[in-house]
Amino acid sequence: MEKRDYYTVLSVTRTADERELKKAYRALAMEFHPDRNSSHDAAEKFKEASEAYEVLSNPDKRRIYDQFGHDGLRNQGFSGFSGAEDVFSSFGDIFGDLFGFGARRGAGGGGQRGSDLRYDLQLTFEEALFGCKKSITLDHYTACETCRGSGAKEGSQPVTCSTCRGRGQIMQGQGMFILSTPCHACGGQGRLPGDPCEGCKGQGRVRGKREIAVQIPAGFDDGMSLRYGGEGEPGARGGPAGDLYIAVQVEAHPTLQRDGDDLITESTIGMVAAALGSSVTVNTPDGDEEIKIPKGTQPGDVITLKRRGVPRLRGGGRGDLHVVVKVQIPTDLTSKQKTLLEEFDGEPSKKRGIFG
Ligand SMILES: [Zn+2]
């Protein structure tokens, strides 16, 4: 295909500035982006516009093109784009705000982001309920001190990564989604150490231990996790750190059970206490507490203690504590007790006796 004039392709004047070029290119890219336009020559037009923009937005290439045309650039080794991946790796930043997909580069062109870390933290029931401070020890990669994380031996000159041609990113297209991933060869930095650091074999990081303080808020529950941004492993060769996730497991309590912000416990009383009323000691998160059993309490009745439950994780206050009353029926009566109960059962009553 005969190469068209770049200014004609973008429909701009020969004196167009960077802003005009960008505007013209964005309009064409929006129109011919292969994800948006399925006509047979859209991809070709998209590539053509991208190539024109690549050249005209680069002062050096533009000067050569203005003076010597397409041949001049070819002599300089520029031959346009071979495919969509090429286009995307060159214009990640523009596409990022054009289409909203992630064409981010590492901060400051740095290396690959560090891994996220997961730490399983076991808490007692009370620790989760009222919150606590914990010190945990992480065993993971830290920046190499010898090379200060660069991965290069002192005095060695970095070389451009050939896999990503120094971009640090590789674009992978699939249907509507174009993903930008850090180059695996250089860890997203675009450059490789000429001579690798001996302390870290060029990785820029070494394994080590680190202690961090963790604050568990009151009301935390089993299965929840906390995220500490940037507390994961440091990136390779100066890349941003990953995140740390603290996954919390809460030990069961012998008598208290959680139901959201409420707590449930059981209290077993005798038959006579249920009939006549009484008081009983129950175990609450705040310690033992005496509660009143009203006369005529039935098995399964629930006595609710307001604000004796779980501190609410969001927005203050506390849930309630529900005491489920169980009534124990005696099984080994003395003959005197038996006689008394038979007498009781024979007494006239508003209702039938408790043995029916
Ligand atoms: Zn090192």
Ligand SMILES: [Zn+2]
């Ligand atoms: Zn690379």
